Amino acid sequence: MPEPETSKPEAAVPDVHAHDATLKRLEKSSGSLAAQAIARMDETLPWYRAMPPENRSWIGLVAQAGIAAFTEWFRRPDAPQAISTDVFGTAPRELTRAITLRQTVEMVRTTIEVMESAIDEVAAPGDESVLREALLVYAREIAFATAQVYAQAAEARGAWDARLESLVVNAVLSGEADEGAVSRAAALGWNSPEHVCVVLGTAPDGDSELTVEAIRRAARHAKLQVLTGVLGDRLVVIAGGSDNPLAVAKSLIGPFAAGPVVAGPIVPDLLAATRSAQAAAAGLKACSAWQDAPRPVLADDLLPERAMAGDPSAREQLVEEIYRPLEEAGSALLETLSVYLEQASSLEGAARMLFVHPNTVRYRLRRVTDVTGWSPSDVRSAFTLRIALILGRLADGDLQS
Template identity: 55%
Template sequence: MQEEVPARPGSRRREARGTHARVPVHPETVARIERSMGPLGTAAITAMDERLPWFRKMTAENRSWLGLVAQAGIASFVDWIKHPERIRPAATEVFGTAPRELARAVRLQQAVEMVRVIIDVVESQVDTLAAPGAETDLREAVLVYAREIAFSAAQVYARTAEARGAWDARLEALVVDSLVRGEQQESLNSWASALNWSSSPVSVLAGTIDGDDAEPVIDELRAAARRTRLDLIAGVQGGRLIVVLGGTDDPMTSAEKLAGLFGPGPIVVGPSVRDLRSAHMSARAALAGLRVAPAWPDAPRPASSDELLPERALDGDADAVEILVTHAYQPLLAGGTALLDTLTTYLEQGSSLEATRRMLFVHPNTVRYRLRRVTELTGYTPADGRDGFTLWTAIILGRLAARRA
């Protein structure tokens, strides 16, 4: 026969409780704790001040609120042990004592540390608070209450985070919509402040999104931006993914790191601007470039909006026309008739140095010198096919503008 193993002391009592019932705390224990609520609250605040450096650095107002939270926690514990029929303590009321703004000043990790200190204070006085022989029941009640109050803190912070996330998403959509429409609202500053945005310079990226669910993509973009210490606001406008990047002096390099999160097709990077209020100019350039990008199938990914100036100008983009006329045609015109004639002839002759020399009756070195001068004045190299196309477009636009004038 198998020998019967005697049960451990107390095991039958715990088995009888099950997982959903609690053994009532002795009435005398409850009375003792009720009489000690004031001193317990004071002891908890003193312990927080001694053990939590972040608590000592808080403002007097926030310290006062946390003192109320500590007292509410002890009061909730007393109420819970007085009513053993309750499965869980009404612990949400503990954190509901403080204003919602306190959740921003106190992180979840700090809230858990605070709960640990309060529970330690109560647990350290179990022998004094419990009725004779009831110490174990009180100690077990403290442990259960500590677990439930920690879960409650997590729930409060989770709800706050969800509400904050939903509000931030609406604000981001509002900012992106304003930039796409080209608005310069004063409220952009307040919106940016609400999003903790203070970065400069700012650049806007425009591309496509793969699929209908934008949230996971935008979350990944935010995570990637955080890893490179950049600020990011993103939104979807009619199938276009608009990303506002802040804090980068090299938006092209930053865009290359984010390109894999965009959908298929071109990505266009607008020029850097001073701040968020000026970002509508970068957004306008990026969206204009995205619109005409199919005209340049071999465009790099990402491409800058300036690389697409010829296509944008041909599409009727007034900004692109002005840039090409101001920064390419007018410097050529100021360089002298010979310079402009040499470039025009060179482009008409299929970028042939020898044919240009013969047409102009000059030495080949003269042609080379003038072409180098074109590069110095405009930043474009006539011998490069893409740059030559841009210069040719600028000359045409400049001539048309001069005729209209």
């Protein structure tokens, strides 16, 4: 029987690159190309010359890695992930904060220009157009890789900033603001404005990030600094840069959901913002008692409702800012105001009960306005004054007991 034929193994085909000569010359010149790129940056980029030596050395490593990555890509352009963000992996993550995206683009452009100017020298005869085309494709891909690196850094920084901002807002609202909160706010760009207030309202349904971004846009338009966040169903804004809390609330009211929006009083700094936040929170809770309340409304305009809702700071403020000054101004003012608000419905009626001329009552009521800032002839102010009288008498009774 004939012996079966045995197939002979095929000879191994050597892995020879189509442009082996150019590849070898590219590998040989990669070090000098990187040095030329660094020299060009030092010559043409002022920001590079001004950087600390450590950062410049990291940029040099990035340039070398970029040229080495091009060499590897030229060897195997069809390999998966031939070009990736690994070019930037030689540098620490902090470098993305030390140099801007624009500066990185300038660095990449300079390196590509140096490589492009050396094509005639590096490419083997006949490979000039091939190497030039490869460099163009590589430049496009490295541009996408650069954008990806900075996009990832921006996303990470954005997520971290959002957590920091939430911590600061929560600390202010809960009364736990301290120097640590001030430091975190400074890291977010808060530069300690002289006038600060807190605005509270209902947060809209949907993505809270969109709401926060809308607040920031409104703040930029109004030239305000803000720290903001959505806590539960409440939208909280700590605003700095204006001594008019009502104007601040009006400029930021757009992103709030329907319902009351309350602005706390002006305080000097972030550490004192807890007082403004607590007043705004108490006002938001008591606002339903004033059906005709404007939107937005000041927390101080809700003092009587806040006091009746059990807010001790509102009770104290009414006593200290209305009742005590009237008491110190003389008993005639307290007596006249009490008769006018509680027993008479007119100047003439109060004058008859007090046995004085109506002009005397008119003068005393003007003095009440001068002393307290609240006018007895205005319905809303009269209500506030009457609550202050009641609370003042209760406070005096407690002192006597």
